[in-house]
Amino acid sequence: MSIRNPYRQYMYSYPHKTAYRHLTGISLKDYVSCLAGSGHSLYLHLPFCRTKCGYCNLFSVTGQHEEQIRRYLEAVRRQSLQYQELLTPYKTEFAELVIGGGTPLLLTEEQLVWMFRLLEIYFTCTVDRELVIETAPNETRPAKLEILKQAGTTRVSMGIQSFSDGELKTLRRRHSAGRAREALDLLKKFDFPCVNVDFIYGIPGQTVVSLLDSLKEAVTFAPDEIFLYPLYVKHGAGLQKEVRDGLVLHPEEALLQYREAAAYLRSEGFRQDSMRRFVRSTQVRAYSECGFGTSLALGCGGRSYLGNLHFCTPYAITRADCLAQLQAFEQREDFTEITHGILLTDEELKRRYVIRHLLIRPGLLLSRYEESFGSSAMEDFPILEEWEAQGYVCREGSFLTLTEAGMELSDWLGPQLMSRAVIGKMEEWERMYQ
Ligand code: SF4
Missing domain, CATH: 1.10.10 (Arc Repressor Mutant, subunit A)
Structure with a gap:
């Protein structure tokens, strides 16, 4: 069968946030028992970026300075205190802490230290917990990596996207290929247990050869995992205007690039776990049952999954809508009332x-x-x-x-x-x- 465009939608979760609606009469108190005992995930969303990438429609805002980030973290602290009161009777122990965004390392060094301290004070984790954080090449500096190291970070994930300056420009990524090389080198020197890097294919102007050049270079740094993402330009992404004005995305070329890239990474000893994930591992793949995973989100824009209740702040993609959500989050008094989400049948x-x-x-x-x-x-x-x-x-x-x-x-x-x-x-x- 010939499929004209195999890139319909990335199904990293289900249902998508755009299927969530206003909810009434629901309290976190009624669902917190899902988090009893150990084995859950805690996610902290830090929605701040220096500039907006052309393909991004995630909940993140630019132009926020130290004081605005401080106000946000203070709201996260109040939220954490309320969550702690609910979790204590259930002896909740998180097996995974994930800090994503946005660009978490946009926080100052003092704010980063404060954030890790906050998580330590309000939440209990298993002794072997994973601590995962996202970084970006421009923010990957020794002093901040030292803080991550001290906090016991087990995985650092960095979006490189390409080692071609031209492709980075098309994507409106603000780092250069040179800076990405320095940042990746630094990450490897800090010897985190797992370093993973993201690349994008299907970029207008990209070829199989240029994609393979980027991946070959990435492989010389021996990352533990490589993620390959097809380029999507969806609602709210800055590149939508260029796409409307004629910037062309070719799904059939993207598919050819994917095939060559996947074959190359497998030939380099990476195990392919999904369309996007390639793992450099000699270990047998572990089976983990993720379909019932419970996850509690802190901050504005992150999703919580508690049994059949999925919730988050309303989906926002424009800067104005994101700022309005941030303001509402910072002014909230009761973080246990659930007002937006979905109840799964x-x-x-x-x-x-x-x-x-x-x-x-x-x-x-x-x-x-x-x-x-x-x-x-x-x-x-x-x-x-x-x-x-x-x-x-x-x-x-x-x-x-x-x-x-x-x-x-x-x-x-x-x-x-x-x-x-x-x-x-x-x-x-x-x-x-x-
Ligand atoms: S893709 Fe990531 S780094 Fe780029 S603007 Fe979006 S959240 Fe920020």
Whole structure:
């Protein structure tokens, strides 16, 4: 079958935030028992960037200075105190702390130290907890990395996107290829347990050769993981105007670039876990059941997943809307009232489970699905049989997993698992923002 554009949507979570709506009468108190005991994730969103990348439609704002960031952190502190009071009776221990954004390292050194102290004071973690933080080449400096090291950071993730200055300019990334090299070199010298770097393909003007040049250079730094992202220019991204004015995205070229890049990384010993993730590892891939993962978000713009309740602040993409959300967050008194999100039905929970597992190796453990939901995934989702017949998925032991042909179509297959109800809400949101 020929598919004109396999890049429909990145399904990193389900349902998408644009399917969330106003909620009333819901308190975090009623859901906090989902966080009992250990094994959960705590996410802190720091929505500040120096400049806006051309493809970005994440919740982040530019032009915020030290005092504004201080006010935000103070609101996070008040939120943390309220959450701590709720979590204490449940003896919650987080197995993972993730600090994302935005550009977390835009904080001053004092603010970074204060932020880690805050997390330590208000939340309890398991002894072997993961601490993950995102950085950007321009903010990756020795003094800040020393603070990350002292805090026990286990993974640092850096968006390089390309080692070509021309491609970086097209993407409106403000770092140079030279700065990215220095930053990656520095990260490796600090010897964090895991360093991962992100690259983008499908950039107008990019070729298979230039993409491979970037990846070959990245490999010389021996990163632990490489993420390859296809370029999406969606609602609110700065490059939308250029795309409307004729900047052309070629999905068929992007697909060729993906194939060459994936083959190259595999030939270099990287294990491919998903369409985007390549892991330099000799270890056997661990199975983790992410479909029921519980995660609590701090700050403005991050998502919490507690059982069938998913919530966050309303989705905002323009600078004005993001600033309004930030202001509302800073003025909030009660952080336990949930006012925006979605309550998943059992059917949506099944969809989420299949999406979260099938698109990542080792895949969907069919027996586990049956134990959890009391029904068969193949019967609940007849499309899986069709995909098996078409060679997009196959059985590997007890797992249903993507084949190589299915893997490259992840962003086309995944959206087909969404429900009509969720698609309807997402389309309604799109229409409102046209
Ligand atoms: S892509 Fe990341 S670094 Fe770029 S503007 Fe968005 S949040 Fe900031």
